[in-house]
Amino acid sequence: MKTASHLAALSWMVALATIPMSALADSEPTEPPFEVALDIDADGQMDRAVIAQDADNGQAELSIYLAAGEGKLDPSRKPDFVKKSLTEERILALESKGKESLVITSCFGCGANKSTEATLTIVYREGKFLVAGYSRDWDWNVHKSDGTVETTLGGCDIDFLTGKGIASQDLDDGKPVEGKFAPIALADWSDDSRPKPCEF
Template structure:
């Protein structure tokens, strides 16, 4: 009983800092539910309930991933093929901002990071004006391929193969070097 009491449960009515999405992440024909809870300025936590169309506050989540991102989560989406895309931003349109999307899939009974994309738009005041650095990357861990772009150049393939990463092992340090602002 103590373990259940210690497990945080999302309560949408009491917490306006929650995003919710219904989808079929495990592709079994039943509706699943994903919830992101995030206090202003705090890390985001992801709750996934398999086979739960309606909220049941007493039910323990099938997945609880605390501290998924420190950035502000701005969107949850599903492509209808079982993936969950969580988009967050730092700066969110300010003169120094990044946006990233982590795509989560459920394969062979495991939650995996199946994709990751990141873009940045960084403006720095210099003595001769404003210097802007643009860039981005897109990694598909399921196909093993990725691309990277810098400034206004077309995206170029990354010369390495990628493998899916377990969601429990994912962190910002898991992202490829090409997806780090300023890497090159």
């Protein structure tokens, strides 16, 4: 004999099953934000950097709050700087390396047969947020029609502040690349801004 509680649970399960899956998908929140405190403008006050990534389109948005302190961020406060569409790659980490530099690590494929991992370093100089460094490693495996696998390995490490960079192919050690590199305004940065030595 079924109790009233069993019947109520069954009714709830039937009702849940009738909800369109699209409705459940629409309620998916964005990815949890990454947050770090640092004194990026070197004025003696702690600032705050926050990255939120949209779960639907993958777009990552970076917000920087100057002199925000180390406590809980006031939700009503507007950021001093916003960089929309920073990347569509999956954000892995947001860190402070040295108290005046912000480091963002992201990946594409993230360990799959075709994957890359990139690190973007951001600094504040003369009133502007700049991309000071960029590094990228790739492990790209293409399955060919004859059953073989073509593997492309490599990496790059570009220091925009010194103007120098190194790049590697396969398992070789990195070698200096020709040309000089200059800092790029963070407002102008996109995945298309990657230096040529970081393409494969």
